Amino acid sequence: MSAASVGAEARAGVRSGTVARIQARRPIRWSRVGRYLLLAIVSLAVAFPILLAFSYSFMTEREIATSPPPIFPAAPTLDNYARVIGSIPIFRYLLNSFLASSLVVIGQLLTATLAAFAFAFLDFRGKPLIFLLFISTMMVPWEATIIPNYLTIRTLGWLDSYQGLSVPFMASAFGTFLLRQSFLQLPRDLFDAAVMDGASKFRFLWWIVVPLSRAGMATLAVYAFLSTWNQYFWPLLITNQPLMRTTQVGIAQLRFEETLRWGNLMAGVSMVVLPTLLLLVLGQLQLVRGLTAGAVKG
Amino acid sequence: MQTAPPVATLSAASAAAASAVIPGRQPWTRRDLRSLGEALLYLGPSLVLFSAFVFVPLARTLYLSFFYTNPIGNPTTFGGVEQYVALATSPEFLTGLRATFLFVLYSVPLGIAIALVLAVLGNQRLRGINLFRTLMSSTIAVSASVGALMWLLLFNPSLGLLNYLIGSIGLTGPNWLTDPNMAILSLSITTIWLMLGFNIIVLLAGLQGIPEELYESARIDGAMGVNTFRHITIPLLSPSLFFLLVVDAITVFQAFTQVRLLTQGGPVDTTRVLVYSIYLDAFVNFQFGYASAQSMVLFFIILLLTIIQFRFVERRVHYQ
Structure with a gap:
């Protein structure tokens, strides 16, 4: 049965309930090939700008300028990559981004774990108010406070520094709520038993809660890492020295060069996007493997 | 580019706030x-x-918005609400504000609609469907800056594929980024694409939460394609759709990177959206007070959206 005829039947079915009921007895199926074809077309269309950037990164400037615009490089060359690596300190940018993002991850894991523990396990007066205080930080867009924050960082002498890139983002209400959710999954008895046995609350947190909440912490770590890695506005503001630029800012500078070389730009773009793309693909594989592992065990 | 927190956490947070x-x-x-x-x-x-x-x-920010500052950002003269009055009467700012709302209006509903179509396609049970889901949601791995640079190439009037394709069917492609009537639309196209991966992932999760039996019984009752979509899928997906509506709107109101890399607020201020205007006035023109007043406008817009979201999620929790 072709996709077109099924479509016609579906329309007929909508018009008339009787027809639909008769047809419902037959299993209704699109042709498998048609489904795959449609999926392939739309998925490739969505990913097209990414694929095109990779493709252009292997073309010479002359080839890019030909008409009609080429899609695949006729004679793939690595010249663009060589030129990008030679002209801008891209490995330094990657290192800067990596360091700043890692610092944010460590900071958020520490502050959010402590705060989430207080919200999940401690009873104290003023809890609702402090909870609201945490929530309210989610209502303040970073861009609305960017001016005073810039002035603060400048006063502290933190322009062009890793502290400047990371410290403002080391606390996160979202991260706190995420970990609080995962802490609340743990049985409360565990806490009561530990406290009764004389363990200090902090030891309980460190030796029991943290090891049992690794999944939640991993989620927070990935989320914090990616959102810092992808920042543009803040690092653009507070870094001026070329050697302190982050990847996103450093690559985008290629766009403002006197003569824009598309091959270079796309080589830079490819180098920046590849790590996060791999992370996405590996994440998917991990997910599939986790599911099948569970199936075998269960 | 999206950094919106997942639905579950937000609802949990506001549930706790509700019980506070x-x-x-x-x-x-x-x-x-x-x-x-x-x-x-x-x-x-x-x-x-x-x-x-x-x-x-x-x-x-609030304090600075009542002052005029010197170029290094220290308040010098008190102006009261003068900066706000200046804003309300500045054609430049009003053009920008209009552009901001247009930007949101063009990007959000269409972005969600496209993601919905793709998510439904990706929700079929087929061998190898994960490959297609990964490809469809791949834009989540693309930062705003890198994504904007990819579209800079596509929009290019002489080299870009977009105008070549339009030309090949006999039409003339527009000057995407330099035509005052097109620039905000081009930013929206880029933004829709950037948000697509995140939107698809949220909607796929929502679709997979709809019990299969509902479709089964609908099928037995004779409901088909479009009908089940309208009467089962959309209502049951409405929490995810509403979540995206608010979160995407917040994201677009805060968008800076695409504007800076594609249009720099031009041509003739047609894409001088709120955040970009704050950037220009504070860090290019060094009028920190004036820029702070604009920051407060942005703050109140986002505050309103967040409250709407919390209210809604709260109600949903109560219904359960």
Whole structure:
């Protein structure tokens, strides 16, 4: 049965309930090939700008300028990559981004774990108010406070520094709520038993809660890492020295060069996007493997 | 580019907020104080950072918005609400504000609609469907800056594929980024694409939460394609759709990177959206007071959207 005829039947079915009921007895199926074809077309269309950037990164400037615009490089060359690596300190940018993002991850894991523990396990007066205080930080867009924050960082002498890139983002209400959710999954008895046995609350947190909440912490770590890695506005503001630029800012500078070389730009773009793309693909594989592992065990 | 927190966490947070009852005015006992003191040891690091980088800066933004400053950002003369009056009468700012709302209007509903179609396609049970899901949601791995640079190439009038394709069917492609009528639309196209991966992932999760039996029984009752979509899929997906509506709107209101890399606010201020205007006035023109007043406008817009979201999620929790 072709996709077109099924479509016609579906329309007929909508018009008339009787027809639909008769047809419902037959299993209704699109042709498998048609489904795959449609999926392939739309998925490739969505990913097209990414694929095109990779493709252009292997073309010479002359080839890019030909008409009609080429899609695949006729004679793939690595010249663009060589030129990008030679002209801008891209490995330094990657290192800067990596360091700043890692610092944010460590900071958020520490502050959010402590705060989430207080919200999940401690009873104290003023809890609702402090909870609201945490929530309210989610209502303040970073861009609305960017001016005073810039002035603060400048006063502290933190322009062009890793502290400047990371410290403002080391606390996160979202991260706190995420970990609080995962802490609340743990049985409360565990806490009561530990406290009764004389363990200090902090030891309980460190030796029991943290090891049992690794999944939640991993989620927070990935989320914090990616959102810092992808920042543009803040690092653009507070870094001026070329050697302190982050990847996103450093690559985008290629766009403002006197003569824009598309091959270079796309080589830079490819180098920046590849790590996060791999992370996405590996994440998917991990997910599939986790599911099948569970199936075998269960 | 999206950094919106997942639905579950937000709903949990606001549920807890909803249950937050302010305690009666009982006197503080020594025990109350001790318990609070202990809790503050754990909450302290977060609270210190929030004070330094959220609460105090917000108050300072408000304060600065009442002053004129010197070029290094120190308040010099008190102006009261003069900056706000200046904003309300500035054609430049009003054009920008209009552009901001157009930007949101073009990007959000269409972005969600496209993601919905793709998510439904990706929700079929087929061998190898994960490959297609990964490809469809691949834009989540693309940062705003890199994504904007990819579209800079596509939009290019002489080299770009977009105008070549339009030309090949006999039409003339527009000057995407330099035509005042097109620039905001081009930014929206880029933004829709950037948000697509995140939107698809949220909607796929929502679709997979709809029990299969509902479709089964609908099929037995004779409902088909479009009907089940309208009467089962859309209503049951409405929490995810609403979540995206608010979160995407917040994201677009805060968008800066695409604007800076594609149009720089031009041509003739047609894409001078709020955040870009703050950037220009504060860090290019050094009018920190004037830019702070604009920051407060942005703050109130986002505040309103967040409250709407919390309200809604709260109600949903109550219904359960």
